[in-house]
Amino acid sequence: MNLLKLSWKNLTNKPLNMLLSLVLFGLGVGLISLLLVLNDQLQEKFEKNLAGVDLVIGAKGSPLQLILSSMYHIDAPTGNIPIKAATPFLREGHPIIETSIPLSLGDSHRGFRVVGTEPEILDLYNAQIAEGQMWNKTLEVVAGAAVADELGLKIGDTFKSSHGFDQNEDLIHEDAESFIIVGTLAPTGSVIDQLLLTRFSSPWAVHEHGHEDEEGHNHEEDDPDHEGHSHEDHDHEGHDHGDSEHRHDHSSGNAEPYPEDLLAYKDKQITSILVKFKGHNIQALNMQRAINENTEMQAATPAIEINRLYALMGTGTKALRWLAIVIIIVSGLSIFISLYSSLKERRYELALMRVMGASRGRLLALIILEGLLLAVLGYLLGMALSHGAMYLLADQMKETYQYTFSWTNFLIEEAYLLGGALLIGLVAALIPALQVQGMDISDTLADG
């Protein structure tokens, strides 16, 4: 009969007391663990998706919104910018810009964003074609690994995109030509896995189909009727196609409607530009201020905006962490009270154990083991609760953040949490254990 078995039997002899202590302890540990795991995974995703981008240029508005929409594909874009204005930053040979990637946002397919861009975006995220090939023409699509997997997309599959980023069948561009999948990407663990990438001109092509009869169409002001639905009925928040002035005839067969390079379409619009500098010199630092002060566009630094986001999230996280610490302290007290009251009832039993040959040290170890056992069980319950909650939250988080969250990721901090839990169990058991140490067997047995 070892001490561990005896401790376990003693604890389970009063299951309700044990359960109360365990649930309290588990809730505290679980809440802290959940915060740690969530924070870690969000930070990892945010940092991974920085992808070395130094600056994002887009329409004026909230800089955080610009970063979230263009880099993390979470929020709605701030608007569009004319290619004419963006040309200096997109032209090759810029003295301080190493790479600039244009993005055209506004449409989606079954909840996944369709992004008009240039093939160089793959280098930004170290992405590689897993199957098929890179797009060559308008409306050809390379699907991110997660999109392809989730929607079961294969080479040759076609789809029609819909307005905005919500899944809504009423907003599908039924009158436009279909996109066709020509390639899929290998998984990268970054946001590109969640995107449907296509040539910069595809969003223009899709959108112009609905407006072929309109002269000088301005998407934001006119009232274009798509088959059976008014365009203003659509949820325009979060998408703006930037196709207002250019018109093409691309209704005949497979002819490329936009054969030129992006910069040839100066009267068209894009949503934003992801910029990587050659080096972080003073000119690079000044570029952001110069854009913000001297143009109709805005420039935002991802690192700064993400730090701002962390600061915003930090207040809530801190409050929750304090709540969890309070719960853990209360649960520590509950373990103490549970052990203390149980030992008062078990004084005679413990004296009997001394009679049977148990040393004082052995009884001390027994009581401490009971405290530690409660702490370990509470910790395991907490881990199960936090990772179980993570499992349940994963789908919801994926919808909100477009990222896959893992419930099986364990952190080193969670091991430290076990250390903390053991310490609380030890402290809670120490006073009752020391009381047993000082117990007079003869007196106790005489009282029995």
Add this chain to the structure above:
Amino acid sequence: MLKTENLGYAYAGSPPLRFPNIECAKGEHWLVLGESGSGKTTLLHLLGGLLSPKEGRIVLGDTEMNQLSRSALDQFRGQHIGIIFQTAHFVQSLSVGDNLALAQSLAGMKVNRERIRELLSRLGLEHKLRSKPSQLSVGEKQRASIARAIINQPAVILADEPTSALDDSNCKQVIELLEEQAQAVNATLLVVTHDARLKDHISHQISID
């Protein structure tokens, strides 16, 4: 052999207690008689190493018990002395069988399930092996506490008022069982009691006043 010389004990604020010398040979059965408050239980606790004498010495076999360190005395008690109390108490979270296994384990001996089963069978408690102590009757509890006292085949069995709460019939049964079991393991039996009914059962007697 159990032997005491000039044994004395004093509780704070009370006059000192002095006990007659005892010398019990291996396997002998002794009755220590005395009225309430005469110090019978104190004597039993001294003999069991639960109290340290203020004066005198206690020798069991070749070991002078009051010379042992605290932890050595704990182990010595577990291995060589079995104690039965007036009210039978057990570790409530364990079954009867596990209570006996605990007695073996705490004495530093190997748990012998076969011996536990055989002993409980001898005492008519085999069917209570897996029962919790709270499921036993008063008589069963007393028999189970005898089983626990002799499970390690001790040299001495000390019994504190084992029959005072029992009627005549149960009293006879318990004392006979106690003697029989002590005999089975060739242990010295020392019963402290004020129960005059036991005078007819045990011939070696000492009175303390």
